[in-house]
Amino acid sequence: MGVHRVVEVAHSLVWGLVALVHTPAHVVLVGLDSSGKTTALLRLKYGQYVNAVPTVGFNCEKVRAGGAQWLAWDVGGAERVRPLWRSYTRATDALIFVxxxxxxxxxxxxxxxxxxxxxxxxxxxxxxxxxxRPPLLVLANKQDLPGARDVNGLAKALGLPELQESQPWAVMPACAVTGEGLDEAMATLHTLVVKARKQAKAKK
Incomplete structure (x- = not known):
């Protein structure tokens, strides 16, 4: 790779990171009821545990985590609400399945x-x-509880290896109550979003 190409790639990466920092990425948290979506969102927002009630509709917060700013939507996970997931995730930059x-x-x-x-x-x-395809992060929450499965076990149970190659995904362990692992998970998602944006730009 020539020097010019190296500089070009570095310049592109820097501008991609700047764009992501200054333009909050749109991310939607979904998952079954009682999985800890709202607890995770509020922990990211306030940096401390906030007692959350079951979400009937949605919550929306602007948060900073994993080295980036996010406009995060948390959508209820009750069975009657799940059909709404499609509407909220239609134009998202990333998806978090808790x-x-x-x-x-x-x-x-x-x-x-x-x-x-x-x-x-x-x-x-x-x-x-x-x-x-927007990147998918599976947040393996409640790792502090007895019998919690590790990320490899969850990936297999959820059929992630069977997803199409065009679907970027990652699984990260976390505990929304203590906040452990949340920033690392968001940093991983940040990396996936930057990569997806670069690939999309390259195809134009």
Missing amino acids: VDSSSSSERLEEARVELQRLTKQQNAQCVALNKH
Whole structure:
């Protein structure tokens, strides 16, 4: 790679990072009810534990985490609310699927079905609009609880390795109550978003 090309790549990366820092990325938190979505959002917002009530509709907060600013939407996870996920995630820059790592096998299967349904819907939307797939971060929450599965076990249970190659994804462990792992998870998502934006720009 020539010096000119190295400088060009570095310049592109710097501007991509600057754009992400100054323009909050749109991210949506979804997942089954009681997985800890609102607790995670409020922890990111205030830097401390805030007792959260079940979300009936949605919450929206501007937060700074993982080296970037985010406009974060937290959508309720009750079964009757899940059809709304499609509307909230249609034009998002990234998606966070929050999972209770200590869930039963039946509950994890329910999460797998919902996640697979959502990613298929997003794929169809992106193909129709000729857009790149928004990165997916699975937040393996409640790692402090007994019986919590590790990230590899959760990835397998949720069928993540079976997702299409065009779907960028990562799994990160966290505990929304203590805040442990949240900033690292958001930093990982930040990296995925920057990469996705660069790839989208390169195709134009």
